[in-house]
Amino acid sequence: MKLITKLWIALGVLILLSPLGLVLPDHFKAGSAWGEWGSDEIGKLVGYVPKGLEKLGELWKAPIPDYAFKGWEEKGLAHLSFAYIMSGIVGVALVVIAVWLLGKCLVRKNE
Amino acid sequence: MHIPDGYLGPATSGVFYAAMAPLWMAASRIVKKTLRAKQVPLLAIGAAFSFLIMMFNVPIPGGSTGHAVGGVLVAILLGPWAAMIAVTVALVIQALLFGDGGITAIGANCFNMAVVIPFVGYYTYVLISGKAEVNSKRRVIAAFVAGYIGINVAALLAGVEFGLQPLLCHTAEGHALYCPYGLGVAVPAMIGEHLLIFGWVEAIVTALVVKYMQKQAPELLEQEVSK
Numbered sequence: 001m002k003l004i005t006k007l008w009i010a011l012g013v014l015i016l017l018s019p020l021g022l023v024l025p026d027h028f029k030a031g032s033a034w035g036e037w038g039s040d041e042i043g044k045l046v047g048y049v050p051k052g053l054e055k056l057g058e059l060w061k062a063p064i065p066d067y068a069f070k071g072w073e074e075k076g077l078a079h080l081s082f083a084y085i086m087s088g089i090v091g092v093a094l095v096v097i098a099v100w101l102l103g104k105c106l107v108r109k110n111e
Numbered sequence: 112m113h114i115p116d117g118y119l120g121p122a123t124s125g126v127f128y129a130a131m132a133p134l135w136m137a138a139s140r141i142v143k144k145t146l147r148a149k150q151v152p153l154l155a156i157g158a159a160f161s162f163l164i165m166m167f168n169v170p171i172p173g174g175s176t177g178h179a180v181g182g183v184l185v186a187i188l189l190g191p192w193a194a195m196i197a198v199t200v201a202l203v204i205q206a207l208l209f210g211d212g213g214i215t216a217i218g219a220n221c222f223n224m225a226v227v228i229p230f231v232g233y234y235t236y237v238l239i240s241g242k243a244e245v246n247s248k249r250r251v252i253a254a255f256v257a258g259y260i261g262i263n264v265a266a267l268l269a270g271v272e273f274g275l276q277p278l279l280c281h282t283a284e285g286h287a288l289y290c291p292y293g294l295g296v297a298v299p300a301m302i303g304e305h306l307l308i309f310g311w312v313e314a315i316v317t318a319l320v321v322k323y324m325q326k327q328a329p330e331l332l333e334q335e336v337s338k
Contacts, residue, residue: 003328004152006327011163014160021168024169028170029173031175034300034301035273035297039117046291046292048286050289050291051286052288053118053290055117059116059213059214059215060116062209067209091205091208096155099154099197100151100155102200107146
């Protein structure tokens, strides 16, 4: 088997295993990454919500926030894991398309 | 290490966008010269790998989470400039589609994770590898140390970026406008958790894949040091 084929398969395996990145933190009761709290959370941590943080924090509404489908937040780990895998597939697809397009622009001239 | 929107003031965000512009241009110029058409799939795989490895949040029990970035590995296999492009693509998709890292912080996040990690990691790897054979144990150790150092320097920098905010922007009453934690909290928090936990994840991932490549595709390791 060619190396490239093996690596694509490895990426597929990583996508399927990705919910570990969700389930393990849940199991060990680990919260957000440091410095990545939402405004509610930061209000609890420091006693006030910094004004600029609150305003800028709402600047962008991501279509799949935190790798979860909107409205699924309370559905439990099985649903969240499914959304996580789907996010992995969508993310990898977009990353690959973006690199492929960049590659087209970058490589063309020296061939 | 994905700084969200609202944690950095406009000046800091602007400085990092301004710093990234020439770096992105240099990367495309250099990669244009060195990347061959048949390496594009490998670059795509590198970017996808970086995207995916960042989904594997590693918990500190009862505390926070963090993850590897994969930037050192991509730099070892494809060179630091190509790695800059690969990690940038992953970070931009994460910010736009998944809200992982802020839109205003793309410059800072790319500087930390797409520049510092690949470059610090790559040159650490080259330095430690010396003239060691492609399939030598020394290369694996070099990859391990490079992964650990690369991500920790980036974490230190992210801590400084967070920690400067209360000094730069605050209200008359002394309330921070953006990240409320100063250098004394942000720097030890960021560097501490990476030194203790997440740095080892980057180190192990980098070393294991380099070891695998020694068997599967030693030519990938060969090219980079001759550069």
